[in-house]
Amino acid sequence: MDRRYRKTIVAGNWKMNLTPSEAKKFAASLLPLNSVKYTHIALCVPAIDIPAVTKALKNSHLAVGAQNCHFEEKGAFTGEVSVPMLRDLNVKYVIIGHSERRQYFGETDETVNKKALAALAGGLRPIICVGETQEQRDAGVTEEVIKLQIKLAIKDMTPAQIRRITVAYEPIWAIGTGKTATPEDAEAVCKFIRATLRSFFGARVARSVSILYGGSMNEKNAKALMQQPDIDGGLIGGASLKADAFTAIVEASK
Numbered sequence: 001m002d003r004r005y006r007k008t009i010v011a012g013n014w015k016m017n018l019t020p021s022e023a024k025k026f027a028a029s030l031l032p033l034n035s036v037k038y039t040h041i042a043l044c045v046p047a048i049d050i051p052a053v054t055k056a057l058k059n060s061h062l063a064v065g066a067q068n069c070h071f072e073e074k075g076a077f078t079g080e081v082s083v084p085m086l087r088d089l090n091v092k093y094v095i096i097g098h099s100e101r102r103q104y105f106g107e108t109d110e111t112v113n114k115k116a117l118a119a120l121a122g123g124l125r126p127i128i129c130v131g132e133t134q135e136q137r138d139a140g141v142t143e144e145v146i147k148l149q150i151k152l153a154i155k156d157m158t159p160a161q162i163r164r165i166t167v168a169y170e171p172i173w174a175i176g177t178g179k180t181a182t183p184e185d186a187e188a189v190c191k192f193i194r195a196t197l198r199s200f201f202g203a204r205v206a207r208s209v210s211i212l213y214g215g216s217m218n219e220k221n222a223k224a225l226m227q228q229p230d231i232d233g234g235l236i237g238g239a240s241l242k243a244d245a246f247t248a249i250v251e252a253s254k
């Protein structure tokens with residue numbers, strides 16, 4: 001991390017866990033984290049949990065995030081949630097293009113781009129996820145894959161918009177598997193992501209973007225990962241559902 005130029009962010013991705021009543025209780029149990037000043041904390045929760053979590057976190061610095069949004073403002077899109085709906089509930093962040101959405105819900109680089117642009121236009125901060133599969137890593141094409149995902153995700157964005165995005169590097173083979181990328185491997189890709197942004201937008205814009213690592217991050221490996229110069233925090237799945245582990249990860253980002 002490098003706090004001179006960009007924010008450190010620790011975001012929990014609860015995925016499809018916790019009912020609204022459970023979410024309210026669990027979010028309240030994280031309120032002691034309100035005293036943390038060095039890191040921005042976000043809880044990306046299921047859409048239906050947002051009102052309960054917002055209420056629980058009222059008057060705190062902890063931000064609420066969503067896990068997806070639609071790219072249209074409104075209309076005949078049964079089952080979808082729009083950016084204005086999220087904004088109306090004081091949501092600040094939205095995860096876009098998580099590998100689970102790409103894998104199970106047909107999300108493509110094109111929809112990722114449209115959603116990220118819609119989020120920015122509507123005043124949300126997109127957390128754009130990229131990452132390679134095990135096969136791609138084994139084939140030695142990680143950088144090509146990441147470069148293409150980044151390039152397509154940020155298509156048509158202005159430099160001012162790039163300053164408002166966060167990128168999450170989540171190698172698919174590390175998600176929910178207990179297999180974490182080594183700090184060196186994760187840094188190599190995050191550094192490459194920054195270099196890619198630099199090639200399009202220049203050094204000043206590139207150094208202002210927070211790049212997070214995600215994939216089996218826990219209280220044991222968090223510090224070594226976040227000490228890397230281009231890793232500005234974490235996007236945490238499983239460990240964000242345990243108050244002690246999530247708190248320890250936030251503390252490791254000091």
Ligand code: 13P
Nearest residue numbers: 013175176215216237238
């Ligand atoms: P895990 O931390 O459970 O591996 O999940 C990571 C993730 O997908 C965060 O978005």
